[in-house]
Amino acid sequence: MSGNKSFQGWESTQALQLDAVTVELRKGPDLLSGPSPALSYPQLPPDDEVLDGEHYYALGWPMDDVTSTRLMEVADCEVKHRDQSGYKETLVEAKLYASGQMNYFHMWTTYVPDDENDESATGGRTELATDGDDSDAGYVQVCVICCSAPDAYCRRMSEAGFQWLKKVMGKEPRWYLVDRVDYDSVRREVWRVTWCCPSGHGLTHLVDLETGTWKDGRTIRTGEE
Secondary structure (H helix, E strand, O other), X not given: OHHXXXXXXXXXXXXXXXXXXXXXXXXXXXXXXXXXXXXXXXXXXXXXHOOOOOEEEEEEEEOOHHHHHHHHHHOOOOOOOOOOOOHHHHHHHHHHHHHXXXXXXXOEEEEEEOOOOOOOOOOOOOEOOOOOOOOOOXXXXXXXXXXXXXXXXXXXXXXXXXXXXXXXXXXXXXXXXXXXXXXXXXXXXXXXXXXXXXXXXXXXXXXXXXXXXXXXXXXXXXXXX
């Protein structure tokens, strides 16, 4: 009996610790303390897979039960699991919360084959399947924040936002190999100038990858409409 009480006490302690972390993360990233763009993304895999011009790499996290639950908890949503009604809607709400906290709205959700044998956090890659029904066996939903496509690769959230999102997800992101046609299908929706990108002046979430400084919005209008 005493052993059971001890176990219950341990569970309660763990729950309190998780709640404390979740509450702290709900404050969001301190964007003023980390304004420079994130250049600490994992290094791109070798380019031999994308030389044909028909593929790109996309950086993101698999939205499995663990990461989706963490994201929903931080957004203070009622946690829904994949087999429950309202899961997709709740996940969208949680993603919008995260985007607002980071002031970064270039986030793409797609589906990739479930690569259970590759546990690499940063070096792994997997072939992307055409966007489809997440009920298809063998596929996992992925939340993408960066793409190696020429007109998207320099779009970066702030360093503070990137570090905050990694804490929310609980792991490092990894690169996935994506078909160009899948990128093209969401290019105008996801990677266009949007709420976080004043198109006439100021910061546009476009970073000079050589210097790590933001590009001025007035100098990068070509191809951004």
